[in-house]
Amino acid sequence: VEKLIVLGSGSALPTTTRNPSAQLIKSNSYYYLIDCGEGTQLRLRDLKIPFNRITHIFISHLHGDHIYGLPGLISTFSLLGRTNDLKIFGPKGIKEFIQTAFKLSESYLAFPYQIIEFEDQYNDLHLIGETKHDTFQIFSLNHRIKCYGYLIKEKAKPRKLIKEALEEYNIPLAYRNVIKQGADFQASNGEIIPNKLLTLPPKSAISYAYCSDNRIKEEQLLFLKGSKYLYHEATFEHELLDIAKKTMHSTAYEAGILANKLNVNTLLIGHYSGRYTKVDFLLNEAKQNFKNTIAVKDKQVIEF
């Protein structure tokens, strides 16, 4: 995964500067869409994202600000003549939501798609799919209705060959792939060349955890420890903790504590309440507990 493109950083009440929740992860010239609030297709078009490169859609939960852009988007896929497969993941009910819209309009999708629904509680990471390059895992969040987070993780990358060493030890071409995977090399004279002389450690695999919407609780999400990027909602400032608790959301301050506890590399916050015009002070609140925090904005691109 190479970058995150923020399509919408708002919450239930959209503003003229913030669309409701939607994010795009670019991976090897394909895109994964996470949540799809109203207006997502226009945002995608605005950013010139090639629609048929979107192969997976991950829906966190069935609140409108996370799904009301979905029927329009996939209907547009169809009108544009899409032929490639689409996988949509989400809580039980997402199929009914989509199919009701298409049934009532007496239309259908002219491309192959699968809707994969979840209804279990996942207190640990649960593998739901993979591509050649990435794995997708789901986990339960703590919200008013059934809500899931997603962990998108690059598969372990091969070790990097040291060209000079391969030449020095006369390693045949055919062995290079197993050496990339970490194998030692046994020469014809029986001598063993340890892998560490032949390779360098691989580029570390990127992992991106998406947590929205979620009321942070004790001992939650520990399985995300050490993730590179953690996106966590920060709907409210900490002074509104009572409202956060009541609506099952979190404060920026709490998101910072969580990021610190999980020892991630970077915390991204978003899903800001419509009451905030500026979010600098939410950023500062999170930073009190976790310095490397980014308060995401609509249309922002974050290179991993």
Added chain:
Amino acid sequence: VEKLIVLGSGSALPTTTRNPSAQLIKSNSYYYLIDCGEGTQLRLRDLKIPFNRITHIFISHLHGDHIYGLPGLISTFSLLGRTNDLKIFGPKGIKEFIQTAFKLSESYLAFPYQIIEFEDQYNDLHLIGETKHDTFQIFSLNHRIKCYGYLIKEKAKPRKLIKEALEEYNIPLAYRNVIKQGADFQASNGEIIPNKLLTLPPKSAISYAYCSDNRIKEEQLLFLKGSKYLYHEATFEHELLDIAKKTMHSTAYEAGILANKLNVNTLLIGHYSGRYTKVDFLLNEAKQNFKNTIAVKDKQVIEF
């Protein structure tokens, strides 16, 4: 009714300059919304329309580009604490569409609303409601799925009193209202003062007919004869008549013919295919048959 505000002039494929169908009619400081494509609530917010002044929503049909903004909009009404009544009119199925969205999100609308559904064929105007100032009539259109047009019409206005004449004939205050309604005045000496000496004709009542989506056919919509404003879809140029027929849409050229036949005052065209960046030539096509045509644009305000 005082003005039309165009919220979206596009069709199924939204573009960055044209939202899908939505229009707003302002009447005596209230608003009637006609169709509600995706992004309508943001457009309303952008134009600073007070949400709780929207009292009626009229939905033409259940294709996505006319309804995908509806769940988000009314959910926002609720979140903003609306208390006043909302009436939603539309074809059978609109209730299921709305209620499925709210059922799945386990949310509900915290204000009073009614959904009035239609499933009959109306080959003539059919009264569906009124306010103090306006009447609402529905009629059937000719499209791929059940589709209705709406005629919003001001009630007949009272005649205008001629101040000087009232004084000259010593008309008591108590009689003024019946005279406004057209009555003659009988003086105490038996003399009858005809109404036409006391009043001027009222300002003519505005009528606005909304026809989208519709494949124009022979002898159609004759009951709209003499309407002041006719909005009719003009999805295609006339060279694409075959596609228009196949998809049950109309061309700009045909819309002009219709306006001419119905002898309206002004024709408004819209619902342009996503293939068109500029619509000047659609306007010119319509004008070949009906000179007083306006090709509407997003955010355009047309004072009646």
